[in-house]
Amino acid sequence: METIKRYFRPEQLREFSLVFLIVAIFMFFGSQIQGYFSPRIFNRVTSDVAIITVVAFGETLVLLTRNYDLSVGSIVGLTAFFVGKQLSYNQDMLPLVALLLAIGAGTLMGLFNGLVISYGRVPSLIATLGTLAIYRSILVAYPGNKIVVTNDFPKWVLDLGSASLFSVGGFDIRPVVVVALLIFIIFQLVTTYLPYGRRLYAIGSNPEAARIGGLPAPRLVLIAYVVCGALAGLGGFMFMVRYGDLNTAVAQGMELQVIAAAVVGGVSTNGGIGTMSGALLGAFMINLLQQSLLRWLRISDFWVGAFLGMLILLAVTIDAVIVSRLRAIWARAGLEMRPAGEKSLVKEKESHVA
Amino acid sequence: MATVESKTPILQMRHISKRFDTTQALDDVSLDLYPGEIHALMGENGAGKSTLIKIMTGVYHPDEGDILLDGKPIRVGNSVEAQAYGIAAIYQEPMVYPDLNVAENIFITHRSRDLVVNWGKMFREADEILAQLDVKLDVRVPARGLTLAAQQTVEIAKAISLKVRVLIMDEPTASLSAHEVEQLFKLACTLRDQGVSIFFISHRMEEVFDIADRVTIFRDGKHISTAPRSQVTTESCIRDMVGRKIEEFFAKSKGQRGELLMSVRGLSKENAFSDINLEVYRGEVLGFAGLVGSRRTDVGMALFGVEPADSGEIIFGGQAARIRSPEQALRLGIAYMTEDRRRIGLTMPMSIATNITLPMLRKYLSRLGLVKPKDEEITAEQYRQRLSIRAPSVHEQVGRLSGGNQQKVMLSKWLNTQPQLLILDEPTRGIDVGAKAEVHHIINDLAAQGLGIILISSDMPEIMAMSDRILVMREGRQMGIFSREEATQEKVLTAAMGQNNEPKERA
Numbered sequence: 001m002e003t004i005k006r007y008f009r010p011e012q013l014r015e016f017s018l019v020f021l022i023v024a025i026f027m028f029f030g031s032q033i034q035g036y037f038s039p040r041i042f043n044r045v046t047s048d049v050a051i052i053t054v055v056a057f058g059e060t061l062v063l064l065t066r067n068y069d070l071s072v073g074s075i076v077g078l079t080a081f082f083v084g085k086q087l088s089y090n091q092d093m094l095p096l097v098a099l100l101l102a103i104g105a106g107t108l109m110g111l112f113n114g115l116v117i118s119y120g121r122v123p124s125l126i127a128t129l130g131t132l133a134i135y136r137s138i139l140v141a142y143p144g145n146k147i148v149v150t151n152d153f154p155k156w157v158l159d160l161g162s163a164s165l166f167s168v169g170g171f172d173i174r175p176v177v178v179v180a181l182l183i184f185i186i187f188q189l190v191t192t193y194l195p196y197g198r199r200l201y202a203i204g205s206n207p208e209a210a211r212i213g214g215l216p217a218p219r220l221v222l223i224a225y226v227v228c229g230a231l232a233g234l235g236g237f238m239f240m241v242r243y244g245d246l247n248t249a250v251a252q253g254m255e256l257q258v259i260a261a262a263v264v265g266g267v268s269t270n271g272g273i274g275t276m277s278g279a280l281l282g283a284f285m286i287n288l289l290q291q292s293l294l295r296w297l298r299i300s301d302f303w304v305g306a307f308l309g310m311l312i313l314l315a316v317t318i319d320a321v322i323v324s325r326l327r328a329i330w331a332r333a334g335l336e337m338r339p340a341g342e343k344s345l346v347k348e349k350e351s352h353v354a
Numbered sequence: 355m356a357t358v359e360s361k362t363p364i365l366q367m368r369h370i371s372k373r374f375d376t377t378q379a380l381d382d383v384s385l386d387l388y389p390g391e392i393h394a395l396m397g398e399n400g401a402g403k404s405t406l407i408k409i410m411t412g413v414y415h416p417d418e419g420d421i422l423l424d425g426k427p428i429r430v431g432n433s434v435e436a437q438a439y440g441i442a443a444i445y446q447e448p449m450v451y452p453d454l455n456v457a458e459n460i461f462i463t464h465r466s467r468d469l470v471v472n473w474g475k476m477f478r479e480a481d482e483i484l485a486q487l488d489v490k491l492d493v494r495v496p497a498r499g500l501t502l503a504a505q506q507t508v509e510i511a512k513a514i515s516l517k518v519r520v521l522i523m524d525e526p527t528a529s530l531s532a533h534e535v536e537q538l539f540k541l542a543c544t545l546r547d548q549g550v551s552i553f554f555i556s557h558r559m560e561e562v563f564d565i566a567d568r569v570t571i572f573r574d575g576k577h578i579s580t581a582p583r584s585q586v587t588t589e590s591c592i593r594d595m596v597g598r599k600i601e602e603f604f605a606k607s608k609g610q611r612g613e614l615l616m617s618v619r620g621l622s623k624e625n626a627f628s629d630i631n632l633e634v635y636r637g638e639v640l641g642f643a644g645l646v647g648s649r650r651t652d653v654g655m656a657l658f659g660v661e662p663a664d665s666g667e668i669i670f671g672g673q674a675a676r677i678r679s680p681e682q683a684l685r686l687g688i689a690y691m692t693e694d695r696r697r698i699g700l701t702m703p704m705s706i707a708t709n710i711t712l713p714m715l716r717k718y719l720s721r722l723g724l725v726k727p728k729d730e731e732i733t734a735e736q737y738r739q740r741l742s743i744r745a746p747s748v749h750e751q752v753g754r755l756s757g758g759n760q761q762k763v764m765l766s767k768w769l770n771t772q773p774q775l776l777i778l779d780e781p782t783r784g785i786d787v788g789a790k791a792e793v794h795h796i797i798n799d800l801a802a803q804g805l806g807i808i809l810i811s812s813d814m815p816e817i818m819a820m821s822d823r824i825l826v827m828r829e830g831r832q833m834g835i836f837s838r839e840e841a842t843q844e845k846v847l848t849a850a851m852g853q854n855n856e857p858k859e860r861a
Contacts, residue, residue: 193471195464202451202462209449212413214437214463272453 010326011273014266018281022288029292036292039170045284045291046173047242050180051076053283055235055254056261057187058110058228060279063262064191065221066204066271067124071113072232073254074135079105079236081139081148084246088152095156102237103230109135110229114222132255140248150244161241176238183231188276200224204271253305260308261286264315266323286311362425364389364551365410365441365520370419372405379405380416381575387520392542392552394562394583397572398595398645398814398847403555405575407522410553411443412436437463440519442512446528446647448505452498456480459497460512483511487541503534510541514550521545522553527561528647539565557645559588559851573597592851596814596843611822612636614672615806616775618657621666626652627830630666634775634806639797641821642810644850649830650810651693654777657808658690659683671774684713687774691764693783693810699764702753706745707734709752710767737766741796758789765796776800777808782816794820814843828852 030036055072062069079102086101087093109131116127140146150158164172191197203210203217210217239251265282267274289311290304363386372380380402387393395403408414410421412430420427423439430436450459457480480493489507497505506526513521523542527535542552542565556562562569563583570580571594578594613636621630627649634640642650656663659677668675670686677683683690692699700709707730711718718729734748741762745755752763761781768776778797782790797820801807811817817824824841826833826849833849 195471198458201453205451205453212433213449214433216434
């Protein structure tokens with residue numbers, strides 16, 4: 001039991017239960033919906049999840065520091081629309097340039113968020129609520145007609161969207177999915193193995209201690225927002241590639257899906273708790289449920305918002321009740337400080353020191 | 355540490371002054387810290403210890419004066435820079451990151467770590483540091499749920515990993531058990547023997563005598579004395595802390611003690627206070643003296659029902675009373691004016707009038723249940739004149755008034771509930787001398803009108819001058835009640851610091 005507790009944390013338990021839930025959802029709807037295991041649904045879910053998760057990874061960084069970024073939906077929308085416009089004017093633009101343009105635009109918007117919050121001392125909820133509206137308005141006010149359609153794009157954009165890197169009997173692995181997996185691996189490593197990542201946990205865990213205990217919190221939070229913006233920019237590029245048809249409402253409300261993914265995946269809105277793998281699982285579960293329900297009950301898209309809201313409430317309640325209780329059990333066991341002595345590990349270590 | 359004087363100081367504070375608004379927190383303070391000494395800092399609340407610490411750790415910046423490290427002047431801009439100089443502090447409430455494990459907590463601020471966290475190595479090094487401190491603690495568990503003592507150990511380990519040279523311990527023992535204090539002292543001595551210099555702040559006289567090599571005493575922001583422990587006695591210590599001059603520009607006119615208003619028997623609350631016994635008479639001011647952490651405020655809040663007591667009985671106006679909520683307390687005729695006017699005492703953006711009528715709003719309703727602003731205005735105007743609140747009108751925002759006038763608004767608000775017992779928690783903290791005298795006059799008047807008053811104050815001269823009787827608390831326990839005649843500052847402070855002859859029984 002001790003060893004279990006030592007290497008196994010309540011957070012991980014939560015992620016395992018998510019995996020279990022996903023499998024259960026899959027089985028249940030598989031038995032209810034004809035052709036559920038078809039390549040079409042698979043391709044659709046994986047592509048959607050890919051976009052949501054990339055943005056959710058950035059959001060998770062911000063949430064870990066006990067802040068929010070509500071503007072990600074607008075950043076995704078504005079970058080997708082803006083880059084789409086540029087491509088429609090300039091068909092010869094290199095794909096890499098377009099990609100960098102998207103990431104650059106997102107980075108700038110994230111930088112603005114971060115500056116206002118870290119150095120302007122504006123509460124993040126208010127600051128990003130403001131930029132949510134501002135970024136969206138810039139998109140609406142963008143000169144020229146208000147839509148970009150598939151035909152406006154150079155051919156490579158559409159090819160990239162439907163391309164398959166490899167495929168097994170119609171089950172495609174799309175480039176967007178590979179990008180999302182790469183980003184996942186990178187940020188999983190960042191949050192586990194980079195001092196920067198660990199410090200984000202520290203800040204969210206006890207902001208007061210960070211302030212007087214010698215962590216450059218404002219700078220670290222700023223970087224989190226910049227990275228979040230950059231990932232939202234990348235998400236915008238993926239969005240454009242995936243859908244092709246863009247209007248002024250692109251990715252509107254995406255912040256809700258993104259935050260839902262993170263929270264359902266176990267990222268705490270009080271900061272300090274959460275993982276990238278959790279966010280990924282959360283995004284996957286939400287999207288799978290959403291797609292399945294749409295097909296099963298033929299519920300209207302309008303209900304999706306309510307549905308997401310309920311999932312968030314459920315996840316937070318579970319967190320408050322069950323996970324925190326588990327955490328208390330974990331904390332209680334064997335954490336008393338003992339003076340060195342007995343037959344402790346410490347004794348062996350002493351010889352090392354000497 | 356007899357050889358202390360022969361070494362050169364590691365840290366020198368030279369002519370440090372610091373001013374906040376009207377308060378001179380530090381006035382030309384100079385202080386040396388030698389390598390490998392434990393240097394105790396003592397003084398009453400507000401004597402300037404905390405300000406000095408915050409200057410050393412870069413939280414505040416001195417208005418005047420220099421800090422010298424190894425004889426060279428340094429500028430400590432913030433806590434990160436302080437750490438780089440090898441100056442670190444641990445506080446009464448440890449500042450750990452609950453979601454990170456012990457090893458991470460120790461190493462989180464290291465700048466010179468590897469580019470990538472090597473968990474195995476980190477756990478190993480954390481184990482080594484804890485071994486060096488002679489404690490055993492699983493470095494993989496999250497800091498959440500560790501005992502306070504264990505959390506403090508983590509912080510000390512963190513300081514050591516940062517190659518600390520000057521360690522400041524700000525009342526580290528306040529929430530520890532006797533056994534844990536012993537362990538902490540062992541740890542402090544280990545560190546001293548390894549050459550670390552320690553500033554140790556405590557209100558417990560016996561602890562200071564246990565552990566300190568030298569003792570420095572502050573009073574009213576000034577450095578009073580520094581002497582080796584061998585030359586310091588309890589008496590000299592208290593004498594230096596109290597000083598001789600007592601500012602006597604306020605004094606309670608000896609009132610007429612009326613009938614018994616309230617008596618309290620065996621009032622206790624877990625983790626706060628125990629066995630409080632007192633009587634309050636009409637027309638009398640009962641002072642509550644004690645140091646920070648003596649839990650006087652908790653007793654006040656219990657009597658007002660904010661944080662009700664667990665056990666004990668209260669007789670109010672001749673009848674047994676149960677006080678479980680502020681509403682019940684108000685109905686009995688008890689009002690409590692908080693020490694924290696900014697956060698919970700007043701609604702800063704609202705007007706004087708709306709603040710005053712807030713607890714009694716039901717009295718200002720028309721038949722339709724709407725508030726009648728005219729009535730509010732009349733009441734507020736009465737108090738404005740009675741307490742001479744200086745404001746252009748009763749519609750002025752409270753947040754724009756001076757501290758003293760805010761205090762009067764808060765007082766009006768509670769007087770308007772027509773209390774029989776008024777509990778005043780630090781009614782003159784942070785207000786200037788003139789306003790302070792006015793508040794004292796008001797307290798006198800109220801007592802003369804037959805109210806019973808409990809005055810909680812950390813301002814020793816104020817307590818001495820204003821109270822008919824003084825109840826002294828220390829760490830949640832009642833140390834005694836002194837009458838005005840028998841109370842002296844020395845006696846009160848001695849009781850507040852626990853220098854009586856009862857056996858030690860901290861569990």
